Amino acid sequence: MVDMGLAVKIAGGGFGVVFFLLTILWFTIWLTKVVAEKITKIINK
Amino acid sequence: MFGLLESGFQFFTWGNALMLIIGAVLIYLAIGKKMEPLLLLPIGFAIMLVNLPVGGLMDYEHEIKAKKSGIISQISVEEGNVFDKDATIVQADTGAIASPVFGRVKAIKVKKGQQVAAGDVVAVILTSQQTNQTEIPTKPIGLLAIFFSFGIMWQILPPLIFLCLGALTDFGPMLANPKTLLLGAAAQFGVYFAFFLSLLFGFSFNEAASIGIIGGAEGPTTIYVTAQLAPHIIGATAVACYSYMALVPLILPPVIKLLTTKKERGIYMKPTLRPVSKLEKILFPLVTTVIVILFVPASAPLIGCLMLGNLFRESGVVERLSNTAQTVFIDVMTIILTLAIGGTMVAENFLQVKTLLILVLGVISFASAAAAGVILAKIMNLFLKEKINPMIGGAGVSAVPMSARVVQVMGQQENKKNFLLMHAMGPNVAGAIGAAIAGGVFIGILG
Numbered sequence: 399m400v401d402m403g404l405a406v407k408i409a410g411g412g413f414g415v416v417f418f419l420l421t422i423l424w425f426t427i428w429l430t431k432v433v434a435e436k437i438t439k440i441i442n443k
Numbered sequence: 444m445f446g447l448l449e450s451g452f453q454f455f456t457w458g459n460a461l462m463l464i465i466g467a468v469l470i471y472l473a474i475g476k477k478m479e480p481l482l483l484l485p486i487g488f489a490i491m492l493v494n495l496p497v498g499g500l501m502d503y504e505h506e507i508k509a510k511k512s513g514i515i516s517q518i519s520v521e522e523g524n525v526f527d528k529d530a531t532i533v534q535a536d537t538g539a540i541a542s543p544v545f546g547r548v549k550a551i552k553v554k555k556g557q558q559v560a561a562g563d564v565v566a567v568i569l570t571s572q573q574t575n576q577t578e579i580p581t582k583p584i585g586l587l588a589i590f591f592s593f594g595i596m597w598q599i600l601p602p603l604i605f606l607c608l609g610a611l612t613d614f615g616p617m618l619a620n621p622k623t624l625l626l627g628a629a630a631q632f633g634v635y636f637a638f639f640l641s642l643l644f645g646f647s648f649n650e651a652a653s654i655g656i657i658g659g660a661e662g663p664t665t666i667y668v669t670a671q672l673a674p675h676i677i678g679a680t681a682v683a684c685y686s687y688m689a690l691v692p693l694i695l696p697p698v699i700k701l702l703t704t705k706k707e708r709g710i711y712m713k714p715t716l717r718p719v720s721k722l723e724k725i726l727f728p729l730v731t732t733v734i735v736i737l738f739v740p741a742s743a744p745l746i747g748c749l750m751l752g753n754l755f756r757e758s759g760v761v762e763r764l765s766n767t768a769q770t771v772f773i774d775v776m777t778i779i780l781t782l783a784i785g786g787t788m789v790a791e792n793f794l795q796v797k798t799l800l801i802l803v804l805g806v807i808s809f810a811s812a813a814a815a816g817v818i819l820a821k822i823m824n825l826f827l828k829e830k831i832n833p834m835i836g837g838a839g840v841s842a843v844p845m846s847a848r849v850v851q852v853m854g855q856q857e858n859k860k861n862f863l864l865m866h867a868m869g870p871n872v873a874g875a876i877g878a879a880i881a882g883g884v885f886i887g888i889l890g
Contacts, residue, residue, distance in 0.1 A: 400642045408648070409635040412884040416877050419738055420628040423876070426730050427621040427723075434722040 454496035454525055454547075458790030465793075466490035466785075469682075472689075479689040481774075482662070482781050486682065489587060489785025493571065501588050501786045503574075503581035505544065507566040509559045513537030518555060522548050528572075533565045543579050545791050546570030571789040573675045587786030590779050596674065600780045601667035602744040607773035608663070608875070609728070609752025610765050612843065616868040618723055619716035622823070623835065623866070627873025629819035630839030631881045633658030633812025637804050644800055649673045652885040654801055657684045658808030659878025660691075660841035666784065667745060668882040671890050678787035679798045683805035688842040694806065695849045698813045699837045705857065707821070710832040714862040724757040735880060741890065742883025749879065813837040813846075816870060831866070838867035841874030 469487030473480035493501040513535035520526045525547045531539040533553060546568045553565045571588075574581055576596075583592040594600040617623055638655030646654060649672035656668045657680055665684040669677045687694060699708070728750035736743045755765040787793075813836075820836030834853055838846040847867035854863035 400648075402642075405639060405642050405648070405651075408652075408885075408888055409638055412881060412888070413631060413635045415739065415884050416631045416880050417625075417628045419735060419880055420624045420873060420877055422734060422738075423731060424621045424624045426734060427618055427624075427727065430723050430726045430730055431618075434720050434726060437722060438720065 451496040458794050459494040462494040462790045482685045485781035486785035489782045490788045493786050493789050500585040501571040502569045502585040503588050504584050505568050505581045506564045509563050511537045512560045515553050515557045520548050544570040544572040590783040595670045601663035602748040604663040604776050605745050606748035606752040607768045609749040610756045610768035615719045616865045617872050618719045620869050623869030624873040626816045626836045626839040626870035627877045630812040630816040630874050631877045632815035633808045634881050636811045637808030653680050654804050657805040658812040661878045664878045664882045679801040681784045683802050687809045691842045691845045692849050695837050698810050699834050702817045703833050707833050708857040710830050712832050712866050728753040739883040741887035745879040812840045835867040839870035839874045843871050847871040
């Protein structure tokens with residue numbers, strides 16, 4: 399008999415982690431863009 | 444006996460014949476229909492090779508040991524003969540000594556009337572069955588078995604292919620429009636939906652995870668996860684994944700059309716994305732590696748290699764490494780990987796009801812992944828000032844770059860001015876990252 403409670407935890411938790419991480423990456427990409435622009439400005443000075 | 448005059452005819456079964464036909468069909472699809480020829484051609488040929496009995500290309504050696512001490516009363520299977528799983532090989536007065544796998548007797552190590560102690564080797568057998576090495580340890584003997592054991596079970600080939608894919612991938616479109624990352628994440632719903640369905644059909648947790656990950660539409664990820672969680676079904680999951688990747692032009696359009704109106708499919712998106720600086724492109728693999736691996740350590744081999752390959756590409760200082768990864772190296776890895784995968788598809792392993800179920804669940808996983816991407820794109824449109832064409836959500840299913848191309852073609856059919864390829868590449872590569880993370884999560888929990 400499959401433990402559906404565990405299945406829900408694995409699926410829900412897993413999907414949540416994927417979503418959370420890719421959202422963090424979205425934020426990171428934005429941060430990377432800002433940092434890259436600052437570095438470029440400093441180098442160009 | 445294993446002599447020069449031994450032929451394969453006496454061991455040839457209807458199952459072998461059917462597998463030869465399946466191998467030939469894959470080769471036909473590769474040559475005649477140009478469907479994923481780099482993958483299906485060697486897989487098809489390997490299937491034919493391993494279904495020619497006594498060839499031994501996928502043979503593993505396994506020692507059958509006595510569990511209790513006793514006196515041998517009968518040798519039930521002679522040397523050179525084949526037997527089914529759980530067949531009695533040797534009979535002792537304290538009980539039968541059976542083989543936990545199907546195979547062929549290589550050598551009988553005891554004689555009738557001989558006293559054996561618990562743990563003594565009574566026979567050495569050859570099998571093509573993939574086993575859990577902690578329960579049934581086997582030693583690879585055949586060429587393809589060696590490829591499989593040291594290439595896939597040792598987790599070498601899939602991460603190296605990911606390195607090559609990293610060198611081939613331009614993350615620029617995703618960096619230019621990072622909200623498309625969410626579409627790649629949404630598409631991983633298909634993985635978990637198929638995981639649930641597989642459990643309902645009676646598969647174990649590890650098998651269900653391996654079937655679910657087919658929806659990630661990344662061959663190396665599927666192989667990597669299945670090799671660790673359920674190696675006995677690796678042939679079916681790998682073939683399902685690669686076949687459905689080739690069938691994306693048939694699977695994706697009906698799903699998209701079912702979930703969108705003509706007006707939605709015609710939503711215009713500006714053809715140009717913001718320019719992404721070289722520095723951003725260099726920083727992305729570095730930052731992603733740190734963040735993803737800190738959160739999901741089990742994804743380190745896949746994400747680490749993917750990002751290293753991408754750094755080769757974007758750094759601009761290791762052109763030789765980047766070029767090698769994009770050309771010769773990926774070809775060599777692909778040859779070994781596909782031969783090893785095809786090698787697992789011996790009739791006794793492959794011709795099971797389970798295989799058919801895996802193929803059905805695989806396509807459900809694919810379709811639901813695409814559907815989830817499209818639905819999230821529609822939800823995002825409720826909040827976005829500048830609307831996105833919901834079809835690009837379907838490209839979140841990964842299968843880089845096939846699904847993005849399908850979206851581009853569909854976009855052109857609805858609105859001649861629409862060039863969706865670059866927009867669809869965002870969710871497309873995000874889907875590849877998402878699949879690697881989903882695989883890492885499964886391995887982290889179940890591995």
